[in-house]
Amino acid sequence: MKNKLAMGWVIPMTAVLLASCGGNGGGSGKEGSGAPEGAVKPADQPVTLVVNNGVNSDDQERFMQDYGNAIRKKFPHVTLEYHPSAALKDRVTAQETIDIVYTSIGLTPSQLMEFGLQYDISELIKKNQYDLNRLEPSTVKMQQQLADGGLYGLPVHTTTLALYYNKDIFDKFGAPYPKDGMTWDELYELTKKVSRTEGGVMYRGFSMSFPHMMRLNQQSLPYLESKTNKVLYGSDNFKQMTENLTRFFRLPGNEGDADTAVLSKQVNLFIKDKTLAMLAHLTTSMREPAMREAFKTMNWDVVSLPYLKESPGLGPQSYPTFFYVSSTSKHKDAAFQVIAYLTSDEFQLEQSKKGIPSILKSPEVMKAYAQDDEYSAGKNRKGMIPEKYADPALYTKYSSAAEAGLLTALSRISQGQEDTNTALRVATETAEKAIKELQAK
Known part of the structure; x- marks a missing residue:
């Protein structure tokens, strides 16, 4: 049975890009969150995006907690159709459309590339004037290695x-x-x-x-x-x-x-x-x-x-989880802009507070790490983020x-x-x- 989560596409995408994209790759956008004025605006119509987990056994409820609720709040006219990682191979074999795949860097070869789902988003980055300089540099380097200088996806969080x-x-x-x-x-x-x-x-x-x-x-x-x-x-x-x-x-x-x-x-x-x-x-x-x-x-x-x-x-x-626009997607612009939002200061700050290490260079976001996480209260939180990543x-x-x-x-x-x-x-x-x-x- 398909897991459809009614969401929408009603908010003007300019607002989203102001939260998630930067300048022209050289950091010329608005500090911390902004895309420049005139950034690409998607078609103002409902769209369904099929999202496939490729990293763990999380169910729909966990997906909603981690990502779906935030996406629903930001994009009321997007409908997300979620599938767990166990369904990925069967869906590829059946040639069913997938718009977004998310998985760790370590599983990207087996969960994305071996299925031929990789798609170079370099043109989408340029089209949306997305600022890669906001991201922790090693996350970009990982993608460039995989994509021979291009990029297949954007990092959303990391671990180590x-x-x-x-x-x-x-x-x-x-x-x-x-x-x-x-x-x-x-x-x-x-x-x-x-x-x-x-x-x-x-x-x-x-x-x-x-x-x-x-x-x-x-x-x-x-x-x-x-x-x-x-x-x-x-x-x-x-x-x-x-x-x-x-x-x-x-x-x-x-x-x-x-x-x-x-x-x-x-x-x-x-x-x-x-x-x-x-x-x-x-x-x-x-x-x-x-x-x-x-x-x-x-x-x-x-x-x-x-x-x-x-x-x-x-x-x-660092061991990031990346969100990828699938090669089979018929809604690549919409998929990219949803993924871009997940890298916004707004979303990343809330994730960091929960104890999910951010992929941004933002000192404010990094400082907020685990502030709202009751389970690690009183623990040595600074030991969980290295002085320097290899x-x-x-x-x-x-x-x-x-x-x-x-x-x-x-x-x-x-x-x-x-x-x-x-x-x-x-x-x-x-x-x-x-x-x-x-x-x-």
């Missing part, structure tokens, strides 16, 4: 990695709490102090989200070479990065097992069993219903992800296919089933095969 921890476990073992600015070596030593079995209960010191640790790595290492798509897992830097992370799962009491690379299992150890002391996970994960419910009673806090000792102050990469690693349309073998390698290394060199060699072979299969389609 931080280190959550359970204070009760540290108190139980008399260990000091983690702190902002730690190095990975310091975290390694701290993990030893909270990895043990007591009273028949196994307490693990540290775990992580393997996919996000790889995608957002602080060394900005790509999976593939940009021009040839050569797999780069065999490089010395990649081996060092892998060893830095997997060594934690050789510590007594924190040994890896079949569940180590399964993020949902690690989250459950942290928030349900409460036997995991520290979890490196996305900063926006605290907005997930299960985490929020657990955090009501859990004695938790958060600090910045540890730094590499040779790069103090350098955090992980440069974005290259993504290509084959990145998702290449990643599967890498995650298998990390799991096998963590369980002691293979050494690093062997596992990464197998991952390279697996990735090369997957890329060739995609290229042959």
Whole structure:
């Protein structure tokens, strides 16, 4: 059944553009929000935009909370037809029209490009005099890498990695709490102090989200070479990065097992069993219903992800969610202008207050981060936004296919089933095969 949300197209689009677009790409528009006078105005008629989630399992209610209600308020004559991520492949196969797809940068290759839904919005940006200078620069660079200098979409929010921890476990073992600015070596030593079995209960010191640790790595290492798509897992830097992370799962009491690379299992150890002391996970994960419910009673806090000792102050990469105008859309102008509104100061400020990191450079918006978020009140919020993001690693349309073998390698290394060199060699072979299969389609 189609999920149609009655919205409209009654507000003059000039007002929208004044909230969302800037000058001519050189920042000549009105400060903070404005499109110049004379910006493009859409046809003043009702329009239905089909929106497909391509990033998570959010239902229609969550979509409305995060985006739909704001769009409805701004554009009373737009009707949004929402479809969850599980429906994306079937809709593409059935050749059904999609106007907007939204997904993370990490899933863009598999959820947009592999389906042929990408569309270069450069002309729409020019036509609407949208000011890209308002956006955090790395988000634009990511798109330019994917689109060979063009842009397929606009960022709407971002996330990154931080280190959550359970204070009760540290108190139980008399260990000091983690702190902002730690190095990975310091975290390694701290993990030893909270990895043990007591009273028949196994307490693990540290775990992580393997996919996000790889995608957002602080060394900005790509999976593939940009021009040839050569797999780069065999490089010395990649081996060092892998060893830095997997060594934690050789510590007594924190040994890896079949569940180590399964993020949902690690989250459950942290928030349900409460036997995991520290979890490196996305900063926006605290907005997930299960985490929020657990955090009501859990004695938790958060600090910045540890730094590499040779790069103090350098955090992980930014991990934006982009909204894309689909190549199949018959309403590309309307779709773009709705997406542009989601990058406006007005919308971004409200998102930031909720604890959703903004993609704008606006100091006012950044300062408002999590002000209205009751769940993180009294917590170390500054630890959730790095002093400096690492440069974005290259993504290509084959990145998702290449990643599967890498995650298998990390799991096998963590369980002691293979050494690093062997596992990464197998991952390279697996990735090369997957890329060739995609290229042959």
